[in-house]
Amino acid sequence: MKPHAAPRLLAAATVVLVSAACAGTGSAGGETGDEQLQVTVSSYPLQYVAERVTAGRAEVDNLVPPGADSHNLDLSAQQVGRLGEADLVVHVSGLQPAVDDALEAQPPDRLVDAAPLADLDGDPHFWLDPSRMAELTRQVADAASDLDPDGAQQYTANAEELGQELTALDQEYAAALAPCAGATLVTAHEAFGYLAQRYDLQQVGISGIDPHVEPSPARLREVVDTVSGRGVRTLFFEAATSPAVAETLAQDMGVQTSVLHPVERVTEDQDYPGLMRENLSALTQGLAC
Numbered sequence: 001m002k003p004h005a006a007p008r009l010l011a012a013a014t015v016v017l018v019s020a021a022c023a024g025t026g027s028a029g030g031e032t033g034d035e036q037l038q039v040t041v042s043s044y045p046l047q048y049v050a051e052r053v054t055a056g057r058a059e060v061d062n063l064v065p066p067g068a069d070s071h072n073l074d075l076s077a078q079q080v081g082r083l084g085e086a087d088l089v090v091h092v093s094g095l096q097p098a099v100d101d102a103l104e105a106q107p108p109d110r111l112v113d114a115a116p117l118a119d120l121d122g123d124p125h126f127w128l129d130p131s132r133m134a135e136l137t138r139q140v141a142d143a144a145s146d147l148d149p150d151g152a153q154q155y156t157a158n159a160e161e162l163g164q165e166l167t168a169l170d171q172e173y174a175a176a177l178a179p180c181a182g183a184t185l186v187t188a189h190e191a192f193g194y195l196a197q198r199y200d201l202q203q204v205g206i207s208g209i210d211p212h213v214e215p216s217p218a219r220l221r222e223v224v225d226t227v228s229g230r231g232v233r234t235l236f237f238e239a240a241t242s243p244a245v246a247e248t249l250a251q252d253m254g255v256q257t258s259v260l261h262p263v264e265r266v267t268e269d270q271d272y273p274g275l276m277r278e279n280l281s282a283l284t285q286g287l288a289c
């Protein structure tokens with residue numbers, strides 16, 4: 001929301017802490033007493049979990065600027081420096097080589113790597129399965145509690161609350177998509193593999209896992225065959241990228257288009273649960289159920 005306010009606030013907090021210590025009025029709590037945890041994350045879904053779990057006890061810094069793309073992220077020298085100063089980093093190893101390199105050169109106190117939650121080959125988009133997000137929530141709470149034991153109770157309570165919300169979201173998905181079991185989900189950005197796996201859909205990607213890769217003519221022919229062979233009614237595309245390929249394909253085949261959001265970048269009025277529910281509504285309306 002106010003990306004420039006955070007460092008200044010922290011600097012102010014540090015100054016207060018130092019002067020309190022010099023005056024001999026500092027508590028016995030030691031250096032971690034009043035100092036906020038510095039948490040750095042490498043994409044929006046990780047930011048959402050970190051902010052919900054730490055809720056005011058930490059500064060959460062997303063390496064991806066608002067509206068930017070988390071694929072192919074480049075880091076400035078300043079960002080590499082900030083990453084090196086973080087207490088806790090939450091990332092998905094393998095998604096952003098620049099982040100992996102910086103973390104290897106200068107490891108933070110604690111690292112939560114969500115890659116084990118992203119166990120489909122080459123596909124980082126685990127957050128589109130709410131049950132995997134719930135698992136991340138617990139891991140972030142554990143790491144934050146280790147670093148800031150005074151906040152452990154709060155982190156655990158926040159994680160439990162978020163975990164319950166994510167479980168409820170998962171149940172909504174399961175109930176709404178049960179009649180669609182086995183349906184084919186054709187999507188421009190192949191980001192919905194975990195969602196498809198969880199709710200028994202068959203994902204067919206047009207452009208692949210990285211949205212910047214143009215589909216080959218052979219791939220497009222396969223998609224056309226799938227659409228006609230499986231009674232697909234809708235091609236889903238991502239609002240933020242050019243829908244030209246999907247629109248042209250859809251027109252050629254006489255099917256409709258709809259938007260599925262990969263929840264990788266958000267505007268100020270969007271958040272994870274809101275976008276996930278918009279996606280669910282688009283799926284139940286667009287799939288052949």
Ligand SMILES: [Zn+2]
Pocket residue numbers: 071125189191209210211262264
């Ligand atoms: Zn993506």
